[in-house]
Amino acid sequence: MTVPTSEKTLVWKRAVRTVDVPAESGGTVLLDGRQFAVFHFRNPDAWYACQNQCPHKGDMVIGRGLIGDDKGEPKVACPQHKKTFSLVSGKNLGGEAYCLDTYPVKIEDGYVFIGIAEA
Ligand code: FES
DSSP states (O other), X not given: OOOOGGGSEEEEEEXXXXXXXXXXXXXXXXXXXXXXXXXXXXXXXXXXXXXXBOTTTOOXXXXXXXXXXXXXEEEEXXXXXXXXXXXXXXXXXXXXXXXXXXXXXXXXXXXXXXXXXXX
């Protein structure tokens, strides 16, 4: 039986020290066997998390992507073929159907926490 997302519990997982992800860059973390990409924007100061696997060809590279914004919306460009995705919604900004899973992030005690929905 599939549990609807609305009935899942959000579990905060400690992912990485904030000092290990410099501003205007990203990184990759492994949590419970899954790879996540974490990004730190400087202005305004903001953090984002998404799946590390690019939905285009499946390469584990999103954490090495270039970040920027699209009309104020934070985005990441995959380093492989430059497909771009919103870091808020995960939407493919090139209009293609595939997108990224994005996750809520919070900063506590010098660590980045990623919120993962679990049944
Ligand atoms: S593998 Fe990411 S754009 Fe092709």
